Amino acid sequence: MKEESLKRKQEIQTPKGKLGVLIPGIGGAVSTTLIAGTELVRQGLGEPIGSLTQLGTIRLGKRFEHRSPKIKEFVPLANLEDIVFAGWDLYEANGYEASLYARVLNREHLDPIKGFLSEIKPMKAAFDRKFVRNLDGSYIKEEKSLRQLVEAIKEDMEAFKSQNGIERCVMVWCGSTEIYSEASDIYQSSQTLYEALEHNDPRIPPSMIYALAALESGIPFVNGAPNLTVDVPAMIQLAQEKGVPIAGKDFKTGQTLMKTILAPGLKARALGLEGWFSTNILGNRDGLVLDDKDSFKTKEESKLSVLEYILQPQLYPTLYKNYFHKVTINYYPPRGDNKEGWDCIDIYGWLGYPMQIKVDFLCRDSILAAPLILDLVLFMDLAQRVGMSGIQEWLSFYFKSPMHKEGLYPEHDLFIQSMKLKNTLRYLMGEEQITHFGLDYYLNEKQE
Ligand SMILES: NC(=O)c1ccc[n+]([C@@H]2O[C@H](COP(=O)([O-])OP(=O)(O)OC[C@H]3O[C@@H](n4cnc5c(N)ncnc54)[C@H](O)[C@@H]3O)[C@@H](O)[C@H]2O)c1
DSSP states (O other): OOGGGGOOOOOOOOOOSEEEEEEETTTSHHHHHHHHHHHHHHTTSSOOTTOHHHHOBOOBSOGGGOBOOBHHHHSOOOOGGGEEEEEEESSOOOHHHHHHHHTSSOHHHHGGGHHHHHTOOOEEBOOOTTTSTTOOOOOBOOOOSHHHHHHHHHHHHHHHHHHHTEEEEEEEEOSOOOOOOOOOGGGSSHHHHHHHHHTTOTTOOHHHHHHHHHHHTTOOEEEOSSSOTTOSHHHHHHHHHHTOEEEESSBOOHHHHHHHHHHHHHHHTTOEEEEEEEEEEEOSHHHHHHTSHHHHHHHHHHHHHHHHHHHOTTTOHHHHTTOEEEEEEEEOGGGTTOOEEEEEEEEEOGGGOEEEEEEEEEOOHHHHHHHHHHHHHHHHHHHHHTTOOEEOGGGGGGBSSOOOOTTSOOOOOHHHHHHHHHHHHHHHTTOOOOOOOOHHHHHHHHHO
């Protein structure tokens, strides 16, 4: 393909009007941290640390041109001032109460925006305890059939849009991790999924109900949890048919973020791996849900696959053929949202001599997740406005289990993911892709 064809010339219009952010799981730790944080930034009471759209820059052209605008000045993204939040939860607590419960942000941050947060009132959830066994909330929709539930969610969204004068929306699943489900035949095409929906098939989880409501309403959908939701052929097909972008799954925060930073480095230097033992203690509601072995299985699948794809043992048998990889999560209430993740990494070097790396990441899950969601919302809105639909693989940067086209393997290396994202932005804005080739500077010199 000619380089020229990798540039997009079309003008992208500046976004106008309000952008609705619709969140299933709006009362959770991640959601409340996102919402409070966005308002604090809007009021000049905090900095959007961790957000590429707000703080990141992008290099354009050759290195001697010194062109590195901020991403938000380079691509036409919605302004934070135009964002309006709404969502669903099975607990009725308003945004302020839910933030206090989450114990992520302290009162120094919450009290100045108490009025704003108290106005965030969840809508009743589409919920089925079969899929999240450790929760007992009762603020739940009463519709009996699955189709009625989809319609009820759509009505909620319509009411929100008209009451708040919303132009465009993005939906982000920040609900609890649902129990593990195998890729079933009902997920094979939009037709089989719709047939299953009409028959109230018990294999359709609530996250799919929200996703269907979003896709049918032309609203981009992001999946922040490891449950399949839109990562099945039926939903991918539907997203394409409806011309809607989808992205997922499972926000890449704490331990997996570290893994996808370290593992590419080991591989780049051809260092071998004998074993990688990862364990976590966390005490928030997410930890409680993941204490159920079937919910944990969903998470485990998501966390385990990362190394396999980065290290490619089939290409590097001497280095990675038999490494042992184990991930555990332990629910430990005293730690709250401030997770501790340990990694014990056994590597080997020249002639097979062993070495060890220990990582003890005292991280804050929701503090790491909130900026990712803000970026995803703004980039998905951009994708929708430029007419991109289906899987948005260029947003792999944000996920533990990036969705990808059938026949491709997922890209987990954080640095490749970052290049992929920035090159997509360059492409959208009609700028040259940057390959970091570099020899061209020296070759041109010789010719001169
Ligand atoms: N915090 C992170 O770093 C991180 C990273 C990756 C993925 N995630 C995922 O993001 C999700 C949210 O994490 P969290 O820490 O905020 O968890 P949380 O338990 O604090 O919040 C989840 C919320 O979802 C609600 N909920 C569950 N099912 C629902 C439904 N059907 N409809 C509406 N609401 C529903 C729960 O009541 C709860 O308030 C989880 O699935 C988690 O695994 C979090």
